[in-house]
Amino acid sequence: MSSKTNFIFLKFLVFGFSIYFLSSLIPLRAFGKKGPHTHTSITQEAFFEFADKTGWDLRADCMELIVQGNLRADSAFMNNDAYHCDNDNILGCADRFRTLKDDSYRESNHITGLIKLGMALHITQDFYSHSNWAENYPMVSILAPIEHPWIFLSMKEIQTGYFNLLPIIEHTEEAGDCFDAEEGLHGNYTFATHACLNKDASDSHRSLKTVLPGIPISYHDWAADLAKEHTTQILVEQYKAKHPLLLSCLTPKVLSFSCGSQAYDFLRPN
Incomplete structure (x- = not known):
């Protein structure tokens, strides 16, 4: 590792420890407000795609509950890496995704069920932001097997970054190798x-x-x-699987004049 990179990384390490000790006060950045792409904007765009693919709009109140569930993963579980696919806990986040999705399907409470679906979508979105999947599949639309986590066992090149810096105290040089990978991250660092x-x-x-x-x-x-x-795919799959709460949210796109998602997009600030 070059001396310049080493100096930059040491500065990062000091800053990182400050972040670690303040983590109970500061939520994780995860497609955060800075954007331009955020959890809210990604989910709202998926609502448009869902309507195009199925011919059904979701009601505004249902869309808002799903978005609120998505955001709740950060506000209520900021330090739980399974909700954000941090700390190379890919199997943990995949398992949490499956649990939340299944619980949402079986949930009888309308509000709780849609919030859980939104939290599952948050995990999916964070995977792409926090892993090197995008680097290993540049401009190739291949989605990660989050629904089938055991497949990751054979994908040794896929990883997510450590938000908790304690495990890398003795491995600063290996961690710095990631910063030196200027041409992308094809493989595991x-x-x-x-x-x-x-x-x-x-x-x-x-x-x-x-x-x-x-x-x-x-x-x-x-x-x-x-x-x-991937968010769109999950919503469409839940529609095809006859997710009871999702089905109760549907309005025929032709009757809403294709305005349901647009109206929600206008009314809800990103």
């Missing part, structure tokens, strides 16, 4: 940190890079595109 891998906002270390030379699409954009596509 042991003890890569959240700061190196995350694509939460357009100004993060990884987000500043373009996916392919000459194409003005950043990793922030590409991760958000994958997150939106």
Whole structure:
């Protein structure tokens, strides 16, 4: 690792420890307000795609409950890496996703059920922002097998970054290798940190890079595109599986004049 990179990484390490000890007060950044792509905007765009694919709009109150559930994963479970796919806990976040999705399907309470669905969507979206999936599949629309976590056992190249820096105290050089990977992260970088891998906002270390030379699409954009596509797929699959609460939210697109999602998008600030 170069001396310049080593100096930058040491500065990051000091800053990172400050973040770690203040983590109970500061929520995780996860497609956060800085954007331009946020959990809210990604989910709202998925609502549009859902309506196009199914011919049904979701009611505004249902869309809001799903969005609130998505945001609740940060506000209520900021330190639980299974809700954000942090600390290379991919199997844990995949298991939590499946549990939340299944619980949502079986939930009789309308509010609780849709909130749980929104929390499951948050996990899916965070996976693309916090992992190196986008780097391993540049501009190739292949979605991660979050619904089938055991597949990840054979995908040794896929990882997520450590938000908790304590495990890498003795591995600072390996963690710094991630920052030196200027051409992308094809493969696994042991003890890569959240700061190196995350694509939460357009100004993060990884987000500043373009996916392919000459194409003005950043990793922030590409991760958000994958997150939106996967979010849409989950909503459509739950519709086809006859998710009871989701079905109770449907309004024929032709009767709403295709305005349901647009009206919600206008009324709800991102």
